[in-house]
Amino acid sequence: MSSPLARRAVVPASWAALLAAAGLAWVLTVRSSADMEPGPGTMGLGLWGFLLLWGLMMAAMMLPAVAPVVLLYLRTLRAQATGWTRAGRSTGLVVGYLGAWEAFGLAAYGAAWAGGEFAARAPGAAPWVGALLLAGAGLYQVTPFKDRCLSHCRSPVGFLMHFxxxxxxxxxxxxxxxxxxxCVGCCWGLMVVLIVVGVMxxxxxxxxxVAVFLEKTWRHGKAFSLVLGxxxxxxxxxxxxxxxxxPGLHMPATMPM
Structure with a gap:
């Protein structure tokens, strides 16, 4: 059994590991974007390339916001697991979490591809569709379903009881x-915004x-969510x-069709 001092060290070490993973994901995402222009479509990527990049992006964007849940999860394992077991089990939790976002990436790929096609074929109508999508994402911020999902993310005690x-x-x-x-139910509207303004x-x-992090961790997060909407x-x-x-629905004159 680990000592109390070792158990107390789990929290800062876990925070550091999650933030380091997020930082690495940001570095890889920025490097991947070096030869890409933020614009419509899938940036010339096929499905698997897009999903790989999407996974990096979700790790970069979401790991800081999910860190409190992972730490709470670790606390429930302290009395029943060794350090290596806790590390393995928390890694399984994070992989499952990112897996949910990777599944959403399939829909994101279809939406990005459709957006690129629409921007090329109907450039006059595309901005209006973009405006509707942005407004829809904003209105979703004030719906009961958003509030329910956000409440789960902000107070995951029910999640811990369920698992x-x-x-x-x-x-x-x-x-x-x-x-x-x-989390997908809470934030999918914001990911639609990301597709509309250009995936990269x-x-x-x-x-x-930053918006996702504040929504989930700040004590005024719910009010912030409404203001964001x-x-x-x-x-x-x-x-x-x-x-x-x-840019995700706008084909500049200098960009090849």
């Missing part, structure tokens, strides 16, 4: 998928990552007359 009924070698992976499903738009990526609707009002605000 207690899991058994078998894949129990941690299942727990991660379960929590990741709620690093500035928007960073801004949305209003801001997205307001932003959408300018898009039809400024197509460059939605």
């Amino acid at each position: 207690g009924g899991y058994s078998g070698r894949l129990r941690d992976l299942r727990a991660g998928l379960y929590h990741g499903g709620y 738009n690093l500035a928007w990526m960073a801004g949305l990552a 209003v801001a997205l609707v307001a932003y959408a009002c300018f898009v039809p007359w400024n197509p460059g605000l939605v």
Whole structure:
């Protein structure tokens, strides 16, 4: 059995590991974007290349926000697992969580591909569709379903009680998928925003990552979520007359068709 001092060291070490993983994912994402322009479509990537990049992006954006849940999960394992076992089980949780976002990446790939096709074939209508999508994402921020999913992410005690009924070698992976499903339900609208403004738009990526973190961890997170929704609707009002605000649905004249 580990000493109390060793158990107390788990929290900062786990925080450091998650933040280091997120930092590495950011570095790899930025390096991958070096030869890509934020614009419509899948940036010339096939499905598997897109999913690999999407996984890196989700790790970069989401790991800081999910860190409190992972740490709470670790605390429940302290009395029943050794250090290496805790590390393996928490890794299973994170892999399951990212797996839920990777599954959403299939829909993201289809949406990005469709957005590129639409921007090329109907450039006049694309900004209006972009405005509708942004407004829809903003309105989703104030829906009961968003509030329910966000409440789960902010207070995951029910999640911990639920995973207690899991058994078998894949129990941690299942727990991660379960929590990741709620996180997808909470944040899918913001990922639609990312597709509309260009999947590899690093500035928007960073801004949305901060927004997700504040929603889930700040004590005023729920109020912030509502303000963000209003801001997205307001932003959408300018898009039809400024197509460059939605690079994911705007084909610049200098970009090849």
